[in-house]
Amino acid sequence: xxxxxxxxxxxxxxxxxxxxxxxxxxxxxxxxxxxxxxxxxxxxxxxxxxxxxxxxxxxxxxxxxxxxxxxxxxxxxxxxxxxxxxxxxxxxxxxxxxxxxxxxxxxxxxxxxxxxxxxxxxxxxxxxxxxxxxxxxxxxxxxxxxxxxxxxxxxxxxxxxxxxxxxxxxxxxxxxxxxxxxxxxxxxxxxxxxxxxxxxxxxxxxxxxxxxxxxxxxxxxxxxxxxxxxxxxxxxxxxxxxxxxxxxxxxxxxxxxxxxxxxxxxxxxxxxxxxxxxxxxxxxxxxxxxxxxxxxxxxxxxxxxxxxxxxxxxxxxxxxxxxxxxxxxxxxxxxxxxxxxxxxxxxxxxxxxxxxxxxxxxxxxxxxxxxxxxxxxxxxxxxxxxxxxxxxxxxxxxxxxxxxxxxxxxxxxxxxxxxxxxxxxxxxxxxxxxxxxxxxxxxxxxxxxxxxxxxxxxxxxxxxxxxxxxxxxxxxxxxxxxxxxxxxxxxxxxxxxxxxxxxxxxxxxxxxxxxxxxxxxxxxxxxxxxx
Numbered sequence: 001x002x003x004x005x006x007x008x009x010x011x012x013x014x015x016x017x018x019x020x021x022x023x024x025x026x027x028x029x030x031x032x033x034x035x036x037x038x039x040x041x042x043x044x045x046x047x048x049x050x051x052x053x054x055x056x057x058x059x060x061x062x063x064x065x066x067x068x069x070x071x072x073x074x075x076x077x078x079x080x081x082x083x084x085x086x087x088x089x090x091x092x093x094x095x096x097x098x099x100x101x102x103x104x105x106x107x108x109x110x111x112x113x114x115x116x117x118x119x120x121x122x123x124x125x126x127x128x129x130x131x132x133x134x135x136x137x138x139x140x141x142x143x144x145x146x147x148x149x150x151x152x153x154x155x156x157x158x159x160x161x162x163x164x165x166x167x168x169x170x171x172x173x174x175x176x177x178x179x180x181x182x183x184x185x186x187x188x189x190x191x192x193x194x195x196x197x198x199x200x201x202x203x204x205x206x207x208x209x210x211x212x213x214x215x216x217x218x219x220x221x222x223x224x225x226x227x228x229x230x231x232x233x234x235x236x237x238x239x240x241x242x243x244x245x246x247x248x249x250x251x252x253x254x255x256x257x258x259x260x261x262x263x264x265x266x267x268x269x270x271x272x273x274x275x276x277x278x279x280x281x282x283x284x285x286x287x288x289x290x291x292x293x294x295x296x297x298x299x300x301x302x303x304x305x306x307x308x309x310x311x312x313x314x315x316x317x318x319x320x321x322x323x324x325x326x327x328x329x330x331x332x333x334x335x336x337x338x339x340x341x342x343x344x345x346x347x348x349x350x351x352x353x354x355x356x357x358x359x360x361x362x363x364x365x366x367x368x369x370x371x372x373x374x375x376x377x378x379x380x381x382x383x384x385x386x387x388x389x390x391x392x393x394x395x396x397x398x399x400x401x402x403x404x405x406x407x408x409x410x411x412x413x414x415x416x417x418x419x420x421x422x423x424x425x426x427x428x429x430x431x432x433x434x435x436x437x438x439x440x441x442x443x444x445x446x447x448x449x450x451x452x453x454x455x456x457x458x459x460x461x462x463x464x465x466x467x468x469x470x471x472x473x474x475x476x477x478x479x480x481x482x483x484x485x486x487x488x489x490x491x492x493x494x495x496x497x498x499x500x501x502x503x504x505x506x507x508x509x510x511x512x513x514x515x516x517x518x519x520x521x522x523x524x525x526x527x528x529x530x531x
Contacts, residue, residue, distance in 0.1 A: 004486065006352055009063035016060060017141045017312035018135050021052045022452050023417045027310040039298055041288055043466060044473075045198075046298050047460040050417045052313065052453045053306050062294045063306040064484065070300075073483045074290060084253070084490035085348060091490050093256035093475070096278040097468070102233050106249055109118015115226070115246075115264070116272040119188070120159055127220035130185045135164045136178060138208060139192030140200045142254030143228070144168040145336050146471075147192075147266045148277070149329035150258060154465050156269040156326070164269040168209075170200040175207055184215040184224070191227045192262050194254055196234035199499065205238070228261035252489050256475060257338050258442075276465040281468025284514055294315035299476035302387075302455070306477070308367040310359050310455060319377065322389040323409040326396075326462055330389070331363035341433055341494050347486035357485045363387075366527040367408050377416065378448050386454040388413050389470075393461040400451055409456070 004010060027033055027049075028282045037058075053061075076083050080090040096105055118124035122131040137147060145203040147167040151158075158164075165182075167175050189208050191202045212224055216237075226244040227235045235245045246261030257265070259279060267275035289299045318338075320331040320435035342358035366371060366388075377384050394402035425446045429439045461464045482489030508515045508526055518526075 004064075004068055007064070007067040009060050009067045011061040012364065012371060013057070013064065013308065013312050014247075017055050017308075018419050021054060021057075021269050023050060023052060023453070026054065027417070039294075039301060041292075041298055042284060042469065043071055043460040044298065044469060046301060047456040047458070048301060048305055050454045050456070051308075052451070053305070053308065054490075057308065058304075061308060064298060064307070065133070065304060065480075068484050070221070070483050072481055073479075077479070078290065080251070084488060084491075085158050086488055086491045087350060089490070091253065092251040092282075092399040093253065093259055096252065096259035096328075097282065097283040097286065097472075099280075104247075104249070105231050107287075110260065111246060112264055112267055112275075113272045114268050115244075116275075119162070119268055120271065121395070124188075125186075125223070126185050127216050127223045128185045130183075130186045133161060133163065133186045133269050134182050135162065135188045135190060135265055137164065137166050137190045137192055138175075138191075138204045139166075139202055139228075139262070139337060140168040140198060140258050140465075141260050143192035143194070143198075143201065145329070145333045146255070146258030147263055148264050149327075149333040150263075150467060150471070152329050153324075153326045153462060154266075154270045154274065154278075154464060156462075157274050157464065159269065159271055162268065166265070167204055168200065169371075172207070175204050179208070179211055184220075184367065185213050187212070187224060188383070189225045190265055191225065191229070191309075192265075193227075194230050194248070194250075194252075194257070196227070196231040196238070199502070209239070215419065216515055221312040226264075228264055239531075240443060253339055258471065259417070270464065273280065277319070277464035278468040281389050281465035282472040283468075284465075285469045285472035286306070289472075296369070297529070299473050302473065302477040303480035303484070303496040306359070306481055307454075309383075310356050312462045313383055313453075314356075315359060315383045315385050315453075316356075317360040317362060317382075317384055319384055320361060320364055320389070321369060321386055321412075323366040323405050324395070324462060325365050326527035327389060328365050333471075335361045335505075337474060338481075340369060341489040341497065342487055343494065344487050348488050349486070353486050357487065358481070359385075366412070367405065370408065370412065374412065377452060381449075384452060385415065386452065388456040389454065389459070390453055391462050395462045411453045413456055415448065415450070416454055417450060420446065424445050448522055500530045 002196065034047065034049045038047040041440065045160050054066060078094065080092055082088050096104055101109065112438050119132055137144065144166055151164055166179050188272045191205045209366050210220060219237040222241045225240045227240050228246045229235050230248060230250060230308055232242060232245050232247065234241050246258065246264055248260035248262065252260050259282060263275060291296060295301045307319065320334055327508065338361050339358050343492050344357060345352055348355045363369065377386065388409055390406055422443060426439055429443060459470065479489060504515060507513045507527065509529065
């Protein structure tokens with residue numbers, strides 16, 4: 001990574017960053033700015049004209065892409081080389097959505113297709129002969145966030161008479177409140193765990209199993225539990241019929257696993273045909289990413305703009321602001337995708353990378369966020385790049401709603417770009433008939449610095465195909481940024497450390513044994529819980 005920092009492209013970007021670009025002036029001096037700094041591809045419009053970039057900055061970013069050898073890394077991923085070097089694994093989630101999929105992938109997809117057909121037709125029945133009307137996915141992390149986000153996003157495509165629920169938190173409140181609404185005779189559980197050993201998932205799975213057995217008996221487990229896992233032996237030991245286990249492989253990373261058997265609850269929610277269209281959209285974005293020149297490449301552009309904002313404009317966060325309630329869970333999904341992948345300071349070579357890496361990703365759907373945190377974005381004095389995501393056509397249409405929603409989205413990005421000067425505020429207040437003394441008092445409070453960078457991604461509509469495109473777009477953005485920062489984006493050792501400590505403390509909290517060598521704070525907290 002230090003070698004990349006020393007490249008001419010990086011040094012050029014560092015020099016350019018010292019010359020502030022005022023967005024209002026850039027638009028005023030270039031009437032064609034939108035056309036020159038936006039990309040159209042396959043129903044997606046990426047408008048980055050409100051980013052603090054000009055042609056020089058973009059040329060230097062494109063040179064950085066070349067200096068880092070990103071095309072060679074793309075080729076390594078596609079060839080199945082073990083680019084997840086710390087775990088010795090290939091990274092081949094892209095293979096899950098190829099039309100000519102590998103035989104083992106095709107076999108699992110066909111198994112999923114048949115299972116979905118059985119549930120939807122009512123030919124699969126529970127232990128008492130009832131059809132299934134509720135599906136509960138028990139997983140966490142990549143086994144929860146992706147399918148949950150996509151299930152909400154595609155609410156307009158849900159199958160009638162089937163409800164899909166997601167339980168992830170180890171806190172019993174999550175499972176108990178979900179089960180309270182369900183009839184065990186008509187409930188199916190999917191245990192989604194790559195290893196089938198994850199503490200949160202297996203604790204919830206055992207409790208769900210006990211709930212079902214208490215109502216229907218031990219023999220009912222085989223008709224009310226299925227699994228998505230790589231550990232088929234553990235699945236069978238749990239009591240799930242191996243014929244009802246949906247396999248995936250160690251080259252499928254957890255946060256990239258939506259496209260695999262982990263997507264089974266989504267396929268049940270929207271129908272397998274729509275799940276295939278999701279795969280098709282992702283594959284189309286793969287092909288665009290693999291073949292488009294960097295200047296016309298949507299994932300590359302998003303990634304490079306993020307590098308510019310993080311490493312050269314010193315932005316510490318990235319707001320994701322979908323103007324779509326259906327995309328309610330998108331920012332949470334992207335938190336895992338980006339921060340778990342690239343929230344690291346040691347590179348592939350085992351050395352410090354020498355620069356900032358993943359920003360803090362956060363957000364909320366508009367217009368809700370406008371009444372929560374937009375105040376800080378507008379006047380809080382921090383640089384906060386924003387990704388606005390909007391739909392040309394509403395997925396749920398009511399008169400008077402969608403045009404107003406789009407008006408708010410476009411107005412917010414304009415306001416963040418343009419700002420409002422003290423002189424403009426004074427003129428506005430004076431035109432409203434306000435007395436000069438009151439203007440003097442109020443005007444400074446109504447100034448907006450502006451010059452906040454944003455990108456707007458406009459989708460024709462939100463459907464399975466476009467959602468597949470959107471998710472793959474951000475996956476490839478994350479991959480590119482990891483390469484540029486010199487990281488392995490596909491391991492997550494920071495997740496493991498806390499789990500190790502928790503397993504050490506659990507016996508002490510359960511009163512089974514004392515643990516020595518604890519700090520006084522941890523010891524005191526445990527003692528306080530036992531008094």
